[in-house]
Amino acid sequence: MPSFSAEVFQNEFISEGSSDVHAIVSVTCTGAGEAGRGGGGDAAEIIIVDTSGSMLDAKIVAARQAAAVAVDQILDGTWFAIISGTHVATRAFPYPNARVSMVQMEPGARAAAKEAISRLEADGGTAMGSWLKLAGQLFDTVPQATQRHAILLTDGQNQSEQPHQFQNAIDSVTGRFQCDCRGVGADWDVAELRRVSTALLGTVDLIADPASMAADFEQLMQKAMGRGVAEATLRVWAPQGSQLLWVRQVSPNVEDLTSRRVEVNPLTSAFPTGAWGDESRDYHVAVRVPPQAVGQERLAARVQLLVGQETVSQGLVKAKWSGDDALTTRIDPAVAHYTGQAELATAIQEGLAAKAAGDAETATTKLGRAVALAAETGNDEATSKLRKVVDIDDPATGTVRLKRSVDKLDEMALDTASTKTTRVNKR
Amino acid sequence: MNENPPTDAAGQQINCPNCGEDAEPGDLFCEGCGQDLPDGITPAAAVGNRRPGGMAHPNASSPTRPMDMNALSPTCRNCAGTTFLDGYCENCGTPAVKVRDHWQERPATWVAGMSDRGIRHHRNEDGLALSARPEPGSRAILVVCDGVSSSADSDIASLAAARAARDVLERPRPDVPSVAGRISAWNERLAMAGAEANKQAIEAGRDPSGRAGERQDSPPSCTFAAAVFDSGVIVVGWVGDSRIYWIPDSGEPEQMSRDDSWATEQILAGVPREEAENGPRAHAITRWLGPDSPDSVPTRDSRVPDRPGWLLVCSDGLWNYASPARDLAEVVRALADEVQGDPGLLAGRLIDWANSRGGQDNITVALARIAPIPPQRGPAAEAALQPTQPMPEGWNLYPDADYGSPET
Known part of the structure; x- marks a missing residue:
């Protein structure tokens, strides 16, 4: 049986006249079990492989291999399908002439799917929106599958669709399945794929070398199969007269959930969090409460995780007004750490965007700030990736110079890694 | 059977101040959590809803004398809300307090x-x-x-x-x-x-x-x-x-x-x-x-x-x-x-x-x-302004009681 726990990290004490309360709520799941085997419904997986013309040669070979490895990881009994994506979306397996859209995994199906994968050829354009829409249609044929996940692999930009068509497609499948996105090579657009992964509660990452694709897919699919909790919802109550400033996932990666808010009642908001395996996720909750007199206490937020209608864990965020500066000026280390990490992600993304737009001054400032924040928060991965884009004169002050020539892949690696956070030592 | 059931004048049910479970007239303990029900507390709805728009119609015969002062108050002292969760008012977040x-x-x-x-x-x-x-x-x-x-x-x-x-x-x-x-x-x-x-x-x-x-x-x-x-x-x-x-x-x-x-x-x-x-x-x-x-x-x-x-x-x-x-x-x-x-x-x-x-x-x-x-x-x-009159019959319940000296 899955079990959840929640811990709250905050400084409850705020000074007279203050109204903003910040807390990190750390939710941990253990005993999640395997996808589709918890009794709450079946699991379904779709592998979407870009088979556009640019995927020629080494890339399509690596993609075939990666898809086959992923198929090996899909647990027996899981509903699955393979989509071949060009300027149109085609169901590659079950074959287009099959009468069913998805089949359940078993040794025979695994062999047949690999056979179909080996026949994938690179030819045509790229219309990712149509791939996502077909995936949605296929999932719809298996209502018994309550846990739905897809992996999308591409190597290029979405050239065969208008941006609004792409966005409409994303909107139409949001909430219907989760999708992890992977880009191979240097010709795809990080921001474009991030739109998909953010909306569909997944991740986005770079596969710089086609040769490492199989290992990446294997790990991705293992992770998906290890999510035995199909869907959980983060629910946040805040008192009357207060304002929920933001709810942001800050670990393992930064994801602002505020725009995903669904109103439960005027005081309570719900945010979908997708499927859970054995893992910890940290959330930064910020609430503005009406200031009270010194000595008063208010519950500023109740943060709950729900599976179905059941509350599986909760944490309480409190506000206690105090006249003691020694109490109120202390900033909780977890709040400070993740505030810095979220700012780091923004600084990297804005810095790279400015650099791409030819605004060297802004790029230098933002990436310099990123270097300082990475040093401050001990994010060594970000520091080493930043080093490939800027020359660092002084990490403490964020004094940097843009490198004259930068490998595009290094920039993309920095961009995709920008939202990954390091955990704080909370005690 | 309790003479003062924990309902208000209109027969409206009150809830356990600890867990929110419905209480029936005459209940001495909460069915949900076993807490003593604060017999005699007049719920907010009976003593007057302090939120705008709600005029109460209290009944003078409704119970008004708190017995269990250590129970949690069924009414929020900040907003008069009557629902509590985790010891806080479900409306405004104010901590629940004892009746006392x-x-x-x-x-x-x-x-x-x-x-x-x-x-x-x-x-x-x-x-x-x-x-x-x-x-x-x-x-x-x-x-x-x-x-x-x-x-x-x-x-x-x-x-x-x-x-x-x-x-x-x-x-x-x-x-x-x-x-x-x-x-x-x-x-x-x-x-x-x-x-x-x-x-x-x-x-x-x-x-x-x-x-x-x-x-x-x-x-x-x-x-x-x-x-x-x-x-x-x-x-x-x-x-x-x-x-x-x-x-x-x-x-x-x-x-x-x-x-x-x-x-x-x-x-x-x-x-x-x-x-x-x-x-x-x-x-x-x-x-x-x-x-x-x-x-x-x-x-x-x-x-x-x-x-x-x-x-x-x-x-x-x-x-x-x-x-x-x-x-x-x-x-x-x-x-x-x-x-x-x-x-x-x-x-x-x-x-x-x-x-x-x-x-x-x-x-x-x-x-x-x-x-x-x-x-x-x-x-x-x-x-x-009349000076003190002789005491009528039936007033002194304790004729021997020591009240101290009168004011001079």
């Missing part, structure tokens, strides 16, 4: 009181006890005792004292037709009530609660302020600095009690009120109830009001923010208008008002709405 820290009594439609911890103190050491006949303007008994916070267990002393006094004052007695006779009779009864209250305050000191870390060096003590309205006459008695005000709807309001306090001694000696009440020893009282009381006999006074108004008894947690009768009357009149003269709502608003001004002390307010004024026999003003 925030409760309301409403013995009749025209009489209500509320006692609240305030903001700065961690415990409510005020006591409150009320009694009233259902018919408006018939008879009301308001008692407020303010525990002296520097002494141990004064929260126990103050509540025991207030309830003991109320119990003495509400004992049956024959009707006395004349105004002067009634005043005289109540004077005696107030002395008796003060003596009984003093006895209970002393008892509280003999049976210490055993709270760890509590100061035991100074015995429990409290103030005493009681007001009786009986068919047209107001008779009051006090020890210490809890106050009794008569606030007519028009004309000059009046502080009927004169504090037994250092500040008042200063004022009588010619120091301006503001200066005296803000002095370093402004809150030092010169008389109190308890084991080391120098003189526990209530000072008494009476009035025969000639127009409708509010009889108000309160602890210094209220009057600290508007000490002169005129200032307090202005607040009371304005808030009374806002709540259409409902005493239950008005008590809540006055508590809110004091808390909004800082809530530096416990706040207790007892109110009787005096309207209409019943006709009196003979010139009322003259009657009120």
Whole structure:
């Protein structure tokens, strides 16, 4: 049986006249079990492989291999399908002439799917929106599958669709399945794929070398199969007269959930969090409460995780007004750490965007700030990736110079890694 | 079967203040969590919903005397919300408190009181006890005792004292037709009530609660302020600095009690009120109830009001923010208008008002709405000034009781 726990990290004490309360709520799941085997419904997986013309040669070979490895990881009994994506979306397996859209995994199906994968050829354009829409249609044929996940692999930009068509497609499948996105090579657009992964509660990452694709897919699919909790919802109550400033996932990666808010009642908001395996996720909750007199206490937020209608864990965020500066000026280390990490992600993304737009001054400032924040928060991965884009004169002050020539892949690696956070030592 | 089921006048169900489980009339324990149900607490819906738009229709026969003061209050002391989760109000997030820290009594439609911890103190050491006949303007008994916070267990002393006094004052007695006779009779009864209250305050000191870390060096003590309205006459008695005000709807309001306090001694000696009440020893009282009381006999006074108004008894947690009768009357009149003269709502608003001004002390307010004024026999003003009349038969319940010496 899955079990959840929640811990709250905050400084409850705020000074007279203050109204903003910040807390990190750390939710941990253990005993999640395997996808589709918890009794709450079946699991379904779709592998979407870009088979556009640019995927020629080494890339399509690596993609075939990666898809086959992923198929090996899909647990027996899981509903699955393979989509071949060009300027149109085609169901590659079950074959287009099959009468069913998805089949359940078993040794025979695994062999047949690999056979179909080996026949994938690179030819045509790229219309990712149509791939996502077909995936949605296929999932719809298996209502018994309550846990739905897809992996999308591409190597290029979405050239065969208008941006609004792409966005409409994303909107139409949001909430219907989760999708992890992977880009191979240097010709795809990080921001474009991030739109998909953010909306569909997944991740986005770079596969710089086609040769490492199989290992990446294997790990991705293992992770998906290890999510035995199909869907959980983060629910946040805040008192009357207060304002929920933001709810942001800050670990393992930064994801602002505020725009995903669904109103439960005027005081309570719900945010979908997708499927859970054995893992910890940290959330930064910020609430503005009406200031009270010194000595008063208010519950500023109740943060709950729900599976179905059941509350599986909760944490309480409190506000206690105090006249003691020694109490109120202390900033909780977890709040400070993740505030810095979220700012780091923004600084990297804005810095790279400015650099791409030819605004060297802004790029230098933002990436310099990123270097300082990475040093401050001990994010060594970000520091080493930043080093490939800027020359660092002084990490403490964020004094940097843009490198004259930068490998595009290094920039993309920095961009995709920008939202990954390091955990704080909370005690 | 319990005679006072935990429902309001309309038969509306109340919920367990601990877990929210529905309670049935007569339930002594919560079905959900086993907690003792606070028998006799009037739920917010019955005493008056303090949120805008909801006028309550309380029934005078509904239970109004909290029994289990250690249970959690079913009503939020901030917003009057009635749903709690994790020990916090589900509407505004204010922590739930014990009944002892925030409760309301409403013995009749025209009489209500509320006692609240305030903001700065961690415990409510005020006591409150009320009694009233259902018919408006018939008879009301308001008692407020303010525990002296520097002494141990004064929260126990103050509540025991207030309830003991109320119990003495509400004992049956024959009707006395004349105004002067009634005043005289109540004077005696107030002395008796003060003596009984003093006895209970002393008892509280003999049976210490055993709270760890509590100061035991100074015995429990409290103030005493009681007001009786009986068919047209107001008779009051006090020890210490809890106050009794008569606030007519028009004309000059009046502080009927004169504090037994250092500040008042200063004022009588010619120091301006503001200066005296803000002095370093402004809150030092010169008389109190308890084991080391120098003189526990209530000072008494009476009035025969000639127009409708509010009889108000309160602890210094209220009057600290508007000490002169005129200032307090202005607040009371304005808030009374806002709540259409409902005493239950008005008590809540006055508590809110004091808390909004800082809530530096416990706040207790007892109110009787005096309207209409019943006709009196003979010139009322003259009657009120009559010297003490011989006691009518049936008044002295304890002929041998020692009430102390009368005022000179």
